Amino acid sequence: MNIRTQIYIAAAAIIATVCIIGTLWSKHKIADLERDVENAKTLAAEKQNTADEREKVAGEYKAKNEYLEQQIDTLRAVAQKQDEELQKLSANVDSARADVSRTRNIRSAAATLTELCAKLADLGHECG
Amino acid sequence: MGNGELKIENGELQRRKPKPLDDSAGLSDGRARDEPANSQFSILNSQLASACNAAADELTASRALIDALERDNAALKQGLEVEKQTTQLLTELDQTRKSESESLHSAITAKNEALAAKDSVIATQDKLIEALKRKKSSPWKRVGDVLIGIGLGTLL
Numbered sequence: 351m352n353i354r355t356q357i358y359i360a361a362a363a364i365i366a367t368v369c370i371i372g373t374l375w376s377k378h379k380i381a382d383l384e385r386d387v388e389n390a391k392t393l394a395a396e397k398q399n400t401a402d403e404r405e406k407v408a409g410e411y412k413a414k415n416e417y418l419e420q421q422i423d424t425l426r427a428v429a430q431k432q433d434e435e436l437q438k439l440s441a442n443v444d445s446a447r448a449d450v451s452r453t454r455n456i457r458s459a460a461a462t463l464t465e466l467c468a469k470l471a472d473l474g475h476e477c478g
Numbered sequence: 479m480g481n482g483e484l485k486i487e488n489g490e491l492q493r494r495k496p497k498p499l500d501d502s503a504g505l506s507d508g509r510a511r512d513e514p515a516n517s518q519f520s521i522l523n524s525q526l527a528s529a530c531n532a533a534a535d536e537l538t539a540s541r542a543l544i545d546a547l548e549r550d551n552a553a554l555k556q557g558l559e560v561e562k563q564t565t566q567l568l569t570e571l572d573q574t575r576k577s578e579s580e581s582l583h584s585a586i587t588a589k590n591e592a593l594a595a596k597d598s599v600i601a602t603q604d605k606l607i608e609a610l611k612r613k614k615s616s617p618w619k620r621v622g623d624v625l626i627g628i629g630l631g632t633l634l
Contacts, residue, residue, distance in 0.1 A: 394595035401588035411578035458528030
């Protein structure tokens with residue numbers, strides 16, 4: 351084997367080595383990139399889960415708000431009915447107050463003793 | 479209380495014409511009419527009955543007023559309770575709305591982070607695609623490699 355052949359073999363070996371190293375380096379870089387992609391996907395999935403959970407919590411608050419608004423509407427309806435009832439009662443009170451004033455201004459009212467005794471009995475003070 | 483005292487206190491009443499009393503009282507029989515003292519007693523009795531009747535009417539009306547006021551008071555208390563409940567619910571609603579707002583802000587932030595993470599995924603995948611494209615040799619390059627090999631073989 352002469353020197354020239356040896357040079358060729360050495361050159362071929364160097365080229366083959368360079369090619370092998372290049373291929374391995376390329377595979378390594380691709381593996382790194384694939385790992386980066388997987389890590390990024392995992393992180394994105396975690397972030398998405400967190401976002402979904404927070405959205406779910408917000409949805410629960412929204413449902414609670416709707417429930418509370420419904421309860422408040424019910425109470426307002428009750429309060430409105432009570433206001434109407436209060437107006438009627440106030441009218442009754444005014445009427446009763448007017449009756450008291452009217453009867454207070456009457457110094458005497460004609461009545462038989464029988465009628466008077468009946469009234470007193472109604473009031474809880476029976477005659478005799 | 480004697481009749482004389484009543485006459486003095488009710489002198490004004492005595493000047494009014496007395497109302498006739500019911501016979502059931504037994505105070506207006508024929509014999510009493512003849513006697514002045516009994517007549518005065520009858521008049522006084524009638525006036526007392528009228529005043530007592532007025533007082534009874536006032537008492538009845540006052541009791542009715544008390545009942546109405548008590549009902550009014552009870553209704554007001556019920557109204558107050560309803561208002562208290564409403565206020566409590568409104569306070570709770572306010573707190574819940576604040577919490578909902580905070581949760582929505584938090585969710586939006588998390589969604590933005592998720593979007594950023596997905597952008598990162600896309601960018602990393604783009605890099606991978608570029609690397610794979612670089613690795614993949616084209617047919618022309620392969621032909622060139624073959625020609626280079628043939629050339630080298632010819633030289634050898």
